[in-house]
Amino acid sequence: MDLRPLLAPNDSKIVVILLDGLGGFADADGGTELERATTPNLDALAAEGSCGRAEVVGAGITPGSGPGHLALFGYDPTEFALGRGALSAAGLDVELRAGDVAARGNLCTLSSDGTIKDRRAGRIASAKARPLVERLQAEVALDGVEVVLAHEKEHRVLVMLRGEGLDPRVGDTDPQATGVPPHPFTPHDPAAQRTADLLTEFDRQAREILRDADANAVLMRGFDTLEPMPSFAERYGLNATSIAIYPMYRGISRILGMDVERQAADPAEQMEILRECWDAHDYFFIHHKATDAAGEDGDREAKIAAIEEIDAIIPAIRELGPDVVMVTGDHATPPQMRAHSWHPVPVLVWGGNTGRDRVTRFGEEPCSDGMLGLRRMSEMMPLLLAAAGRLNKYGA
């Protein structure tokens, strides 16, 4: 449902605390990590507010980070998508803009006859790869477009072109095989001819610049651009900002047009930043990564500790006087699976006209008793706006 005709801006402030990978499941050993954690402050929010559970994409569907965050921000992830290029750029804190073309690159080793000897240049060490990328960035020059290179790790590098009239419909040059030459840059649409020509010239210069290095060329795949997406401000009338520890989540926020605060080192610094940006914004996205990382490691104790770390900053957030607070995950990461999963994530909404239910403890099973029910994650955004008094009546 298009909320724009209903938007009623006011002075309310909404805080969304996202514990990445928060959800989990109980097994013969007992409750989930959230249920085992000692969380007096989250429990107080639950007792004073309402709880429920959210499915992020759909029944049985395990979300990646892109769909997980889109749903959190109210963008139905079956309707909107962040391409791999956009996410790669986000993860490197590189801003991909609509019209830019990005690809994932591999530093590789070509034999003297131009065939591929090693697709990853012997998994070249980051310390050796980074100067090569810097040299390319300094020396490559293309006519009328800007080239942005961002070294990721080992042989991986993001290659981005920025300028007018670019088109991502270009075939991969990485043949995913050795002993053969790289594929040429093939336009899959006549509109992509110029982009293919520019990339061909990039490739020529790169081989020249790297001719004596261990890695002497760049294979590319997954050309992508940023599909234009309605901004968060446009959809909800909110002046949002993002306070995250990892570049990926700053990047996703940036794509939706949110402000992005400086990168924080830990939740304590996130609190500091929240205080600094409090007056200038009305929606605050606080992203906590450690819960997901612990889940991926299969470390239940670490996940419990990561949850408790967020519990500890809740009083400081409440002191700022937010009108509405939501705490949830972008997908489950059960330590039993060491991976993202499809399980519904617990949701807690506090403040405004949310109302309170019987749930007094924040956890998957208590949340299944909550008044918010089991619903799609993208429905939470209108519920937050409503709780904050920011949505007018629909129909007379």
Place this chain on the structure above:
Amino acid sequence: MDLRPLLAPNDSKIVVILLDGLGGFADADGGTELERATTPNLDALAAEGSCGRAEVVGAGITPGSGPGHLALFGYDPTEFALGRGALSAAGLDVELRAGDVAARGNLCTLSSDGTIKDRRAGRIASAKARPLVERLQAEVALDGVEVVLAHEKEHRVLVMLRGEGLDPRVGDTDPQATGVPPHPFTPHDPAAQRTADLLTEFDRQAREILRDADANAVLMRGFDTLEPMPSFAERYGLNATSIAIYPMYRGISRILGMDVERQAADPAEQMEILRECWDAHDYFFIHHKATDAAGEDGDREAKIAAIEEIDAIIPAIRELGPDVVMVTGDHATPPQMRAHSWHPVPVLVWGGNTGRDRVTRFGEEPCSDGMLGLRRMSEMMPLLLAAAGRLNKYGA
């Protein structure tokens, strides 16, 4: 959501136990039949797994057998449909193929002036009707198409044409009245002209063959074909087989391209068959009819006994080592109503990465506390695939 891009085949085995008409409702007399039944083995699955409830088509909508099974198999019954012809053929264990045209026929009695004297030939006894149908099958011959007749019961007979270029858009010949002649076979589309002509010739021969019998013609209605439907294997990457006591459910499985095992006499024989086909398949559909029949008879005690009969085979199923087991119904059949109903059916999922919830007893009310929540039945299929590790992540 199209699951095909996410499918990740593995060696897991999924068992679905369908108690036809399982759901019911409590009234002043106390709990539902499932709640009153003694089901230690189903309760153990519930305790170790997760429970919930499913609405088969939508709120307040009472499903027929077609929509009930389509939903169970993950085909949204508001998007896919099994026509009456397809279901009639399935119920007679006749294979209707895409392109075949089937109709429901009535053996009838025409007066000497060609008007209808009795639309059901005096509800002719099956013993008298069957030889007439056999005679028609033996003697009718049409140019270029095969005729398949299947006697159902009393005056009812399935008429099916098989061949190239057939089209079901032909009007009913049964005028649903006596004292008037049958309608001619009218094509409702020029493409159905040949089909109408073939049926007219069938009718001419049938009247000739039956001229001295009590039933001397066949009225037809509900011309239908099998709409091509994506197969179960194509949608889910599963090699499924169907173990049923009634032809209808074998037929529905066959339409979806599942293998169909020999017809079983009772749950004990179904177990025998399950053991035989275990190694060659990875999805097993076990259909139990007695629950529905008891509900239709308004016999609560019989429905309780039918549920307990399935409970008794659970240990043998567990011994085979399935990865994921689901137990549910295709619709409710409350004995109080002696009919199918719209009430949500209880669902139990055990195994894989399902997780366990607090529900320790399989029943409608306990299931309403379960972590699977209240959802559409067609969502259970992706949940089973996910629990079995057969779905990759959606989005990066």
